[in-house]
Amino acid sequence: METKVIAPDEAVKSANCVLFAYHEMGFACMEALLALGAPIVALFTHEDDPGEEIWWRSCAELARRHSIPVHTPERIDGQWMARIAAMRPAVLYSFYYRHLLSEAVLKLAPLGAYNLHGSLLPAYRGRAPVNWMLVNGEREAGVTLHQMVARADAGDIIAQRAVPIEDRDTALTLYHKLVPLGASLIREFHPLIASGRAPRRPQDLSAGSYFGRRRPEDGRIDWRWPARRIFNLVRAVTHPYPGAFCYAGGRKLFVWSATIGEESGSRAHAGTIVDETPDGGVEVAAGEGTVIITRVQFEGEAEGTARELLAAGANRPRAIV
Template sequence: YRPDFLFSFYYRYMIPQAVLDLAPRGALNLHGSLLPRYRGRAPVNWVLVNGERETGVSLHTMVAKPDAGGLVDQEPVPVAFEDTAFTLFRKLEAAATKLLDRSLPLLLENRAPSRPLDLTAGTYFGGRKPQDGRIDWTWDAARIYDLIRAVTHPYPGAFTEWGGGPLYIWWALPVEGPCAEPGSVTAVTRDGIVVACGRGALRLITIQKGRDPELPACALARLEGIEEGTRLGPTGDQR
């Protein structure tokens, strides 16, 4: 069997050249970034981790090197401040539909463009692991927020340490706060737990201690005795 075209949509593995060669009219991949930026693995997550304001989808020919073949088409997507990896992926799905509606007829008519990618102008990122979600409280609040939204549900989550184990932070927002040691709790209100960062502060909204149920941050603070002066991070539950 020799298909006219071969398409790869978010397939995790490299396809052997012998398989690519089966499609005489082209083997094409849909990648979740604006190539040549964010070549490689987990582009949706990396875009958010790095605080980008725009991404998109790219249709390109497949070659032996990952995400390096000729570019057929792209569709940009704005990244909103409140986007998570899940909501951004949904936006990219819609953009992919638009791109394919535009490109497939051109491919069938042999009129689709293909321009070389300048890989020297791009970036490449590898896969992510659960431990990559560890929070460093010396970072700016905005950077920590970007990490949280990049790995919140359905991904493994951003986390810090508390009480001898992980404290997962499923949602939070950067806020203004008093100058204090990074990782120190500066306030506990019904709106959440405010934690000092290297610059600014973060209001924790939904959190989870280990494998316990997720709770509003204020509720878990009452249960666990988290209060002003509590330290989160490698130092644990110091006060």
């Protein structure tokens, strides 16, 4: 007796999906599934945090426009697991959902549970990969679609896409480069997942890396660092993130944008203001080279150019720490 092979298009329309999604990546990947005609039977997402700068499109609003039930539980307990099981999902997806799903939840989908992660696994498993890649001066970023297992970001890889990191990139611009790559992976590989024919290759976790959640205090600048390290930190945590900071005249100073003045050499003691630029920047000596800071903000005050806020004259600080 011949085994019936289900065509990918037919499989897509018959494979119920339960989504755990948030953020712009979640929105774009959900859009991709809807465009394929995938039946999304529920969305699990998060309530927006009023203390967080919300710049992304709402997964919840997208779901409601398509009459998809929306749920925002703080945790997936036994009762929620029973409700998910009753939805009879064939596939589970996690798109930038902020909670780790238990192994018991992952087993509810016979065709598997899959995550879209913002790095080229096994590198940068864990939290905030875009920020960490910039902090560490990486030259390439990417996204990975992988099967979920109990351990975070450790399951078999389905597919990956890569993109160069440029000096002009910030965490926000790099994130915007990754979003269409993630959506393209869903468009290409969801039909294969739904028909049980997706490729898989195991990860070698010993060849990778893991990074935890970043905290606002991790943005502290040490002017003894080389200029490029300082520059990388600034662009990794600038708007809409909490920002890199130092102190000038005893006041907390956020540095929102900067460029490298000189990569090497030592013009003065680290943290010394050595020059100004015509476009409103202030050049500061680093442990190696110099950094030109351009947009800054004293805590609790308005943002402005560095030259404007670190004004010349008697009140100008000679150094920042």
